[in-house]
Amino acid sequence: MGRLVLWDSAQWSLYVVSPVAPGTLLRGKLVAIGLLLLWPLLLVGAAGVAVFGAEGRVLLAYAGTALGGTLAALGVLAVVGTLPVLLRPDPDGRSAPGGRSFVAALVLVVAFQATMVPAVFVWSMYVVPAVEGLGELGWRELGWLVAAAVGYGALVVSVGGLVGSHNLRRLL
DSSP, X not given: OOOTTTTOGGGHHHHHHOSSOHHHHHHHXXXXXXXXXXXXXXXXXXXXXXXXXXXXXXXXXXXXXXXXHHHHHHHHHHHHTTXXXXXXXXXXXXXXXXXXXXXXXXXXXXHHHHHTXXXXXXXXXXXXXXXXXXXXXXXXXXXXXXHHHHHHHHHHHHXXXXXXXXXXXXXX
């Protein structure tokens, strides 16, 4: 799941001779995965409104943190999915599935959890006390929460994209 180039053996020879930069190829893969990750978020948001009557503040907090988390997940996936040490080349030099799938899945989960440590810290230090003290987040605090979540996710996906592009260039 987390190794972006694992099942690309049939196309590997095309990737090697393609004039497309490895970073562009990786971004295309991440956009496709990101779109697949967005539909459950939309479904949960719609169900929150339809079933539970969630109001605007709740939806904004959910949308901001969900988008930030998705971006962070894509950044981690870009790095772990292109780690050369987790891929075993076949005799033609293409990537092939090996016995490292379990290790790759573990690395992906642990790396994502480690990436979320700052978000958990911010949530527990600022959001939980605000909700417990005020009963709800004000619009100003909510704006900062959404900006922090999306900003952190954008930072992680940017750094992950750079590292993943470098790794993919090495693999090619």
